[in-house]
Amino acid sequence: MPGPAADARQVPFRNAKEEIRARIEVSEGGGDPQRLGGRGQRQIVWRNVVLMSLLHLGAVYSLALIPKAKLLTLLWAYFCFLLSALGVTAGAHRLWSHRSYKAKLPLRIFLAVANSMAFQNDIFEWSRDHRVHHKYSETDADPHNARRGFFFSHIGWLFVRKHPDVIEKGRKLDLTDLLADPVVRFQRKYYKITVVLMCFVIPTLVPWCAxxxxxxxxxxxxxxxxxxxxxxxxxxxxxxxHMYGNRPYDKHISPRQNPLVTLGAIGEGFHNYHHTFPFDYSASEFGLNFNPTTWFIDLMCWLGLATDRKRATKPMIKARKARTGDGST
Known part of the structure; x- marks a missing residue:
């Protein structure tokens, strides 16, 4: 999943016609070779290295404050964690990247706000990079190619400029569905403001004021x-x-089933299944089991705020496991 942008200069938002025109210009020899650099070069983004180092140092210091904090503050921090997680899992990932279900305007607004609290790039950029990740997984066009090692796929990919293949392949994807969504356009246009408010100001002010x-x-x-x-x-x-776990659905791909990641990422660790059936809104064969994101989407459907959940059928799953699985469960 994407994080804060590794590009020092964020591409300004363009409407659908401008975006398509820009892709045509790139395919005809446009683009910025200085920004992309040589195909084999690794250009370190020192701004990101410094900011991420300071952020993690601040987090280590924060651990010492836990005994001094009020219980309500810790519960509020966990609530904000769940809210921001849903902005990524139910929002940028399952809704906007994979279109595995449909959401009505109030739910899309809520998920966009939660996504700004997560501060992992705006919905458009997150979804674009994630679609590239799925289509070109474990290649140079994969933004966080796991073949380059644990550190690179975890955080190191944010410390260097994107490989030229990531940018090239990303520009060739059809992203008109994202550009057509007014919620996505609004969040991208005002992303910096919404991030400051949702990721830092509101989480800080509520415990102080309440x-x-x-x-x-x-x-x-x-x-x-x-x-x-x-x-x-x-x-x-x-x-x-992408490195640890079994592969019951497709042993020929890198993504694995990882129970610990599933628990932490509220249902996103059934990764071998997800890469085998990326259209499935539950991202898991097991439905509601260990999958709070699926619980949330199902609740939204019950409330009438979400519809058209896509699902892999049992016969489809069984046949795929028999054909390409590693024999595990």
Whole structure:
């Protein structure tokens, strides 16, 4: 799963016609060779190295504040973690990247707000990179190619500029469905503002105003520590879930079934299944089991805010396991 942008200069939002025109220009020899660099070069983004180092140092310091904090503050930090996680799992991932179900406007707005709290790139960029990841998994066009090692697939991919293949293949994808969604366009246009408010300001102010927690504790626990933990759990889907676990559905691909990642990432660790059946809204054969994101989507369907959940059929799953699985369960 993507994290904060590794590109120092974010591409400004373009409407559908402008986006298509830009892709044509690139295919005809446009593009910025200085930005892309040589095909074999690794250009370190020192800004990201410094910021991520400071963020993790702040998270380590935050651990010392836990005994001094009020219980409500810790519960609030966990609530913010769950909210931001849903913005990624139910929002950017299962809804916008894979279109595995449909969501009505109120739910899309909620998920976009939660996604800004997650601060892992805006919905458009997250979904674009994730579609590239699925289509070109474990190649140079994969933004967090696990063949380059655990560190690279976990966080190192954010420390270097994207491989030229990632950019080239990303520009060739059909992203008109994302560009056509006004919620996606609005969030992308005002992303920096919404991130500051949702990821840092609101998580910090609520404990301070509502139950008189110190501003210091509120900031480091509900913002810094919560954000750092949520990032690393999301990154484990890119790293650990591509390296450790069994492959009951397709032994020929890297993604694995990883129970620990599943628990942390609220249902996203059934990764061998997900890469085998990426259209399945549950991202798992087991439905509601160990899958809070699926619980949430099902609840939204019950409330009438979501529809058209896509699912792999039992015969389809059984046949695939028999044909390409590793024999595990």
């Amino acid at each position: 139950w008189e927690e110190s501003l210091w504790n509120s900031y480091f626990l509900a913002s810094i520590l919560r954000y750092t933990i949520s990032l690393n759990i999301s990154w484990l889907v890119n790293s650990a879930a």
